[in-house]
Amino acid sequence: MSIQHAFTNDDDEHRLPLNPPGTRKISHLDGPLACAIEHENEFAQVLELASTLYHGPPRTDPAQGLTELKAIAYLRRALDAAEAVILTDSIELVAQSTAEYAADTASTAPQGETEKQRDQRISAHYYGVDPASDQIITSSFVAEAAVALRETVEKTRAKLFTAKGLRYLCPETLNALSRGLITTKAAQEMVKQTQDLTPEDIRRMEHSLLPVAKTASDASFSQRARRLHRKLDPVSAADRHESAKDGRCVTLWDEPDGMAALKLYAPAQDVYSIYNTVKAFAQQDVDPDDTRTQAQRHADILRDALLDGWPATGGTPLKPRVVVTIPAVEALVNPRRGLAELEGYGPIPMGVALTLAQEAPSMLRVLTDPWTGAAIDVGRKRYRPSVALKDLLLVRDRCCRFPGCRRTAQSCEVDHIEGWAQGGHTSGANSQLLCKRHQMFKHALGWQSISRPDGSVSWRTPHGLNYVSVPGGVENVSGFEHIHDRTPVLEVGLTDQVRRVLGWADPPDPPDPPDRPDQLAS
Structure with missing residues (x-):
């Protein structure tokens, strides 16, 4: 898990005003003509950009190389837009087919089911899950998509979150991304800031922010989007804080060279109290021969406190468990x-x-x-x-x-x-x-x-x-x-x-049993 993912991944599609799965009409086009037009819209820009790059003349100066780099950036954005459409339409098809199968077998099961379906039904009952539920469908599909993309489940789930927001709530943003006019980061931020808003406020946000997204840097756009979200979100800051407290947790991820990192997500007053306490201990009784930096002392004090107990407390019964x-x-x-x-x-x-x-x-x-x-x-x-x-x-x-x-x-x-x-x-x-x-x-x-x-x-x-x-x-x-x-x-x-x-060496052979009583005494 990367540091960026650990500190910023607080997205939840349940905070988006989405219709229930299986009922999202935009993923169920009627008629072959509508499907053909949709397919053309998805991949026309991809084909045009790829063809331009492929048939272009060999580069002879830096200006031509920069032009090709710009075209590649546009192509990558168009592919990201197409990926978003494919993700949302595919999981919608899974939800639809699962609902249809459940409806078809409701009156015939268990008589009409195969042995494999029977085993799965019994296992689902044992694990206490409903295979037709949105949560289970999403979990299984995300795992499949991660295999197809050769990415982690976490990254694929984040992509699906953005894809649903673009496909169902921010169509103008999706259109701009497919044409390469905005960056993928800007599109992700647009969806991220639509959480907890009404569809009307989301349309207002798109109308206000899309012109900025076409020229501004990702950092500048992100700041504008967050400010506008605060203005449009009807929930008070206190209510948001109380809701955020439910997500408190400790997260672990690996770093190179035999190192690792912990993240504590908790109310700010608690985190600052912990940090200030560590700083206070680091400033007390500093040995002049101690060559450690302040950052190293902070890390050592926190480590010692968690594993050995704060100074003068007699230690902690908790011991490190390492395998x-x-x-x-x-x-x-x-x-x-x-x-x-x-x-x-x-x-x-x-x-x-x-x-x-x-x-x-x-x-x-x-x-x-x-x-x-x-x-x-x-x-x-x-x-x-x-x-x-x-x-x-x-x-x-x-x-x-x-x-x-x-x-x-x-x-x-x-x-x-x-x-x-x-x-x-x-x-x-x-x-x-x-x-x-x-x-x-x-x-x-x-x-x-x-x-x-x-x-x-x-x-x-x-x-x-x-x-x-x-x-x-x-x-x-x-x-x-x-x-x-x-x-x-x-x-x-x-x-x-x-x-x-x-420890697999054979034990020495036992001595032979004695043959005469006098040998027992010796």
Whole structure:
């Protein structure tokens, strides 16, 4: 998750004055002529700009290059507009077909349903979901669209939010974007500032702001749009604050070089109190030999307060929970250059991992394939086989195996790729980690997964898209030949030294039992 997404993504389509799904007339054109005209409007500008760029002469001076860059910018905006139309029309078609299917089967189910439909109906009842609800339709479609676009679910959901606003509430903005007259950022800001407004106020906003959007910078346009929104929004500032408090949360995202960041979204008075308290502690009793910057002292004080307790409080009972996987063979071969895996984050230096392991109450011994990095076995000395299988999946999958999902392994459960009722075995080859949400997708919403011979899992979406999921613990995918269903067979030698490091060395043989009573005394 990027910092920009973490700090600005507060959009909610329920704050837009939209009609219910399946009833948005603009996505249901009557007659082939209307559909042909709509299709022409969507892609005519794209075709014209692409053709101009393709058939243009080779560039001979910077002015011509700048002209081509401008045309590319126009083309990118036109494509964004077309993408918005396709997103909204596609999800509307899904909603319409789901409603029609529900109406057709209401009088015949369960007698007229197939075995697959019966299984999905039972699973939907088990998970307590209605597959025809707007929320479930949107969630499943966003996941499919993310596969098609090869983007995250969060980014695709944000695109769908903007697309619905453009398609149904801001048609003039969509038209300007499709012609390349305004930037995509301006179009996104226009939709963002239509939240909590009436359709009449939205039309007033478009009329006032579109002329500005054609010439102003994105930053300048954003400021104007926010000011106009405050004037048009009938809700008082106090009411907006009370509503915003319901969204308080703590968000985590990864940063490069073994770092990560936390965002606390809370009432301003609380956040400023926390910040001022940290600053006050940082200014007290500063050691003249302390070479840390103020920013570093602030970070260290907040870290110590959360993990060890504020100074003079005797500490906190909360202890850091950290799960680290240390590939034993890699640690043995080259501990200085090796990398371990911090659960939920990724690779960290081996030295940091070994330091964490010294303070950990227990350590999971892991054997990884030196060529791919995939976990191939775990220590079974202290665990029953079922626990050992879960340990194997924790270090092999690292996170939920659903396309694009990054929920940590600790928040997932073991799922049979081939269902137990269909003869699937409880084994590493037929098991994967799935979070609760995506177990529901698989069992109740028509998503299918198939285990492949090379260790990957092939997913098929409800509308026929295919996606191959490789275990998160795999570092080298060159051996995963999905098309030919084969992978190189590599021999891994386990020396006595490696076995001792993993704790797998055979125990010494017990002494022979005594043959005579006098030997018992000795």
